[in-house]
Amino acid sequence: MSRFYAGLDIGTTGSKITIFEDTKSVKQLYISYDSNHQKNQHTIDPKQILDSVFKLVSQGLKLYPIEAIGIASFGETFVLLDKNDEPLYDALLYTDARGDIEAKKIEETIGQNRLGVITGQRGRAMFSLSKILNLIENKEVSIDDIDKILLIEDYISYAFTGKRMIDYSLSSRTMAFDIEKKKWSEEILNSFKIPISLFSTPCPIGDVVGLLKDSLKKEWKIEHDVKIIAVSHDQVVNAVGSGIINEKAAADGNGTCECICACIKPPFNKEILYNKGFGIVPFIEDNLYVTYALSSTSGSLVKWVIDTFFKNEKHRVKNIYDYLNRKITSYPSEVMILPHFAGAATPYMDVNAKGAIINLGLATSRYEIYQACLESLCYEMLISIRALKKAGIKINYLVASGGSSVNDKFLQMKADIFNIKIYQSAIADAGTIGSAIVVAKSIGIFKSYEEGINQMVRYRKVFIPDLKRHHDYMIQFDKYRKLFLKMKGVR
Numbered sequence: 400m401s402r403f404y405a406g407l408d409i410g411t412t413g414s415k416i417t418i419f420e421d422t423k424s425v426k427q428l429y430i431s432y433d434s435n436h437q438k439n440q441h442t443i444d445p446k447q448i449l450d451s452v453f454k455l456v457s458q459g460l461k462l463y464p465i466e467a468i469g470i471a472s473f474g475e476t477f478v479l480l481d482k483n484d485e486p487l488y489d490a491l492l493y494t495d496a497r498g499d500i501e502a503k504k505i506e507e508t509i510g511q512n513r514l515g516v517i518t519g520q521r522g523r524a525m526f527s528l529s530k531i532l533n534l535i536e537n538k539e540v541s542i543d544d545i546d547k548i549l550l551i552e553d554y555i556s557y558a559f560t561g562k563r564m565i566d567y568s569l570s571s572r573t574m575a576f577d578i579e580k581k582k583w584s585e586e587i588l589n590s591f592k593i594p595i596s597l598f599s600t601p602c603p604i605g606d607v608v609g610l611l612k613d614s615l616k617k618e619w620k621i622e623h624d625v626k627i628i629a630v631s632h633d634q635v636v637n638a639v640g641s642g643i644i645n646e647k648a649a650a651d652g653n654g655t656c657e658c659i660c661a662c663i664k665p666p667f668n669k670e671i672l673y674n675k676g677f678g679i680v681p682f683i684e685d686n687l688y689v690t691y692a693l694s695s696t697s698g699s700l701v702k703w704v705i706d707t708f709f710k711n712e713k714h715r716v717k718n719i720y721d722y723l724n725r726k727i728t729s730y731p732s733e734v735m736i737l738p739h740f741a742g743a744a745t746p747y748m749d750v751n752a753k754g755a756i757i758n759l760g761l762a763t764s765r766y767e768i769y770q771a772c773l774e775s776l777c778y779e780m781l782i783s784i785r786a787l788k789k790a791g792i793k794i795n796y797l798v799a800s801g802g803s804s805v806n807d808k809f810l811q812m813k814a815d816i817f818n819i820k821i822y823q824s825a826i827a828d829a830g831t832i833g834s835a836i837v838v839a840k841s842i843g844i845f846k847s848y849e850e851g852i853n854q855m856v857r858y859r860k861v862f863i864p865d866l867k868r869h870h871d872y873m874i875q876f877d878k879y880r881k882l883f884l885k886m887k888g889v890r
Contacts, residue, residue: 402844403419403466404419404467405418405456406419406468406830407469407834408636409470410473410633411492413430414430414448415428416458416468418465419838430454432448439495442490442495443492445486453558453615456468460619460621466623466626467627468838469629469838470556470627470628471552471630471631471834472551473493473633474550475525475527476490476551477490477491477527477530477548477549478549478550480545481544490551491534497524498529501524501529502523505529508590508591514574515670517578517584518587519673519678520571520678521673521674522574523748526574527572528573528587531548531593532591546597547563547597548597550565552630553569553608556609561612563599564608564609565600565601565629566632567604567681568635568682569632573598575593575598578679578681583598583601605841607628607841608629611624634652634689634691635660637650637660638662639683640833640856641829643662644848644849645662646664647794647795649662653697654697654698655696655698656698657693657801657803659780659783659797660691661689661690662687665688668790668791675748675783676745677787690787692745692780692783695742695744696738696740696776697776698802698803699741700736701772701803704768709723720805723766727770729868731871731872733767736771736772736775737756738779739883746782746786755886773809774812777872778816778876780817781817781876795819797822799813799824800824800827800828800830810860813862814865818869820862820863823861824856824857824858832855
């Protein structure tokens with residue numbers, strides 16, 4: 400008899416539910432929503448997310464007898480609820496610029512190294528705790544009015560079940576979680592007079608939070624029980640869906656931003672990691688962690704180049720990437736782009752960094768700018784890969800997924816520049832498969848993550864590095880890696 404289950408993926412611009420029958424996807428539903436961007440503030444209405452998710456889940460349950468739903472979501476963003484479970488403030492996204500002063504205060508109070516030992520993080524404005532303190536300090540909210548502090552995963556699961564649980568990976572994105580003891584840090588939260596009771600109970604990835612509330616079952620006209628499962632931070636589940644559950648391998652998620660999520664096991668140099676912004680995040684087993692190498696722009700920069708220089712072609716040709724890839728060379732461009740159009744992530748962690756296009760001449764074509772865009776994104780991630788290596792983390796191969804992973808020319812360029820073998824995920828949305836594996840293991844369809852990966856993860860193609868091209872790219876890379884410090888002086 401077939402078994403139906405689903406993965407719910409909650410993102411910053413929309414949410415989707417993917418329904419599986421045994422090991423095959425049978426239906427996917429998506430709904431988009433807007434965020435609010437004003438000056439340095441970037442927020443989203445949590446009720447808008449909740450309404451969208453309710454709509455998706457109710458539609459899915461009408462179509463199939465789903466027995467379990469797993470929830471994965473973006474990180475850091477939090478929801479403050481009052482005693483009536485009403486939001487006190489719009490949810491601040493990690494890109495909201497507030498919290499920088501408070502992040503520094505956290506480091507000063509706890510101690511930079513001590514904070515790193517506990518949380519695996521340096522004090523950054525992006526994390527939940529920094530922004531919560533900012534709202535309290537600026538009297539946007541009162542600590543006395545806060546009854547619950549939830550991230551998006553447990554905000555949704557609480558609305559579904561009335562119970563409060565959050566997985567370890569998302570807990571660690573608050574900067575208030577002890578990644579070794581797997582519990583909220585009394586030392587940190589007591590230092591800022593924030594009661595631990597405001598937070599949900601931390602749990603391992605794949606734990607059952609509870610059953611769908613009777614009131615929702617009645618409203619949606621379903622009679623069977625539905626388990627609600629805490630899955631993880633979206634980058635973590637993308638790693639599972641890429642088949643990454645062992646050391647020396649990493650998932651390369653190519654979306655609006657780029658995230659290389661490397662599976663790591665102690666010993667590794669914690670200090671290098673958190674000093675360079677590589678967060679240390681609990682993974683699927685007690686002694687396994689992942690770390691994130693991030694680029695603030697990836698698909699967003701490629702889109703900007705295409706919209707700026709190839710607007711007419713974008714609407715005229717069948718596939719803009721195939722068209723542009725036929726126009727560029729297989730040897731490095733002299734043009735270089737510093738891709739910090741939305742600040743710099745690892746290893747610089749500089750939200751004020753700016754982008755640049757250099758080495759232009761009267762003969763420079765717009766196709767060279769497109770090529771330089773792809774190359775520079777690769778150079779940027781190579782800087783992080785080398786920093787990880789200094790921390791004792793060697794990556795033997797990558798699995799690419801996400802929107803840009805369908806661009807074969809780009810993946811070959813990455814393989815050549817990184818000098819690393821790259822597997823192309825058969826499904827661009829690897830996080831969907833990762834959620835399915837976590838949920839299926841939780842309800843007993845798979846006995847282990849390995850079994851789930853063997854049955855559900857497939858690769859379309861393998862890209863092998865070309866050593867000659869790698870050598871040529873490294874000549875340009877030596878010039879590129881000096882750009883950040885040179886540009887820092889002309890902001």
